[in-house]
Amino acid sequence: MVDFDSLLGKFGVDWHLLLIQSLNFLLVSFLLYKFGFKRVIEAMDERREKIESGLEYADKMQEAMTTFENSHAERIASVQEEAEEIIQLAKSTAKVLLEQEKMESRKLADNMISSAKKEMAIQHDKMFQDVKSEIGTLVVEVAQSVLSSQLTAEERNRYVLSAEKVLISENL
């Protein structure tokens, strides 16, 4: 049987010393934790959280940037497509408008020509009437001057009227 008392005595084990050393260790551990390690661990945790949140934020930003780039490219493609459509539409519209303008111009020119012709015809008729009237008057005056000495007043009137009828019938 091992004699524990002599064994412990050989190594100088004493409960007073055990107690002192235990209390000393606990006190040192407590002080170290309270005024040192606790703050360091908190700082490490805080740093880890910041790094994690920073990385998370960076990932989110990367993801958002990728999404934005994709949507941007899609948007650009759709806008380009839209622009091309607009250009095509503009071209076709311009073509139609040009055709319309041409038609209208032609129509206007035709109208102008026809109205000019009409005007010319009217002027022609008017001029013809004027000439006819002038000639009639002239004939009458000539006839009057010629016949005034030989015919009576009644005969002259009858002669003038018959001459007018002739002129009218012959469209002069």
Add this chain to the structure above:
Amino acid sequence: MKNFFYWLALMFVPKVSKSLLTRLMLILGGFVLLPNMAYCSSHEGGVSSSSTVVFSVGKFVLTDSIILTWIVSALIIFLVRFALRGGVKIIPSTGQAIIESVIEGLHGIIEPIMGNKAFRVVFPYLLGIFFFILLQNICGLLPGIGSIGWSVHGEFRPFFRPANSDLNTTLALAIVSFFAWGYFCIKCTGIKGLYFEIFGNKANKFELSAAIYGGLCVLFLAVGLVECISILCRIVSLSFRLFGNTFGGENLLHNMYGFANVLKHIPIVNYVAYLIPLPFYFLEFLVAIIQSFVFTLLVSVYIGLVCNQEDHSHCEEF
């Protein structure tokens, strides 16, 4: 771990130069010259297995190991406060980085053993153990420790003795760790959980017949009793492992100086005689680190064996 050793070396070298080579030379110089100078007052014969009473008033005794324990304890607190001077910051100072590298190193090793929840509760205690044992061990290698003292009737009595070469210190650490084990296990698993872990029948009740299950209950109870003895034996194993290594290291260094003392009388060899203990100083430096790590690791394993069985939701942080 590379970082850890680098910073550890840095702690003991003044800021003379930023060069690593200069620091190594300073450390080597310290190990070679200072112990040799201190040995001048060293005593002959082996190191005493028990501590020496330096001062006593009635029942109150002050031994050489307690004196050094108190000095080193104050030094530990001073060093940590000095390292964290200017406050703890998110962007760490050099001192804070040293402490953080040690904490980070231990964190990486111990957390998988204990599980996250138990780890958060126990880690401050483990840090205390690690730093306490480490600095007590390293300070035990400093010149003058165990070699400066006085003589009573031709018997040398040192003023200082490495704390862990006194069984009182290592036994105190083991006993405190034993109670800490009980406290943390109960905190994490509850008394019922701890009882089940030691004595409980781990067999599946529904897969076995009642007779076999009952028999296993008795068997597990017996195994639990053996386990209890094993748990109690941890006090002895923890304390004697640390004590044995430190005390053995002290004796080894002492004998190497004795050997060097003999060799100094031999021509030519006398020039290098005092270099003989140098490799053993490096060995003891390594032992100091390893033993503090082993003690911490074993305590964490003992706690982890109980607490890391499953996810105990009622394990709260400090």
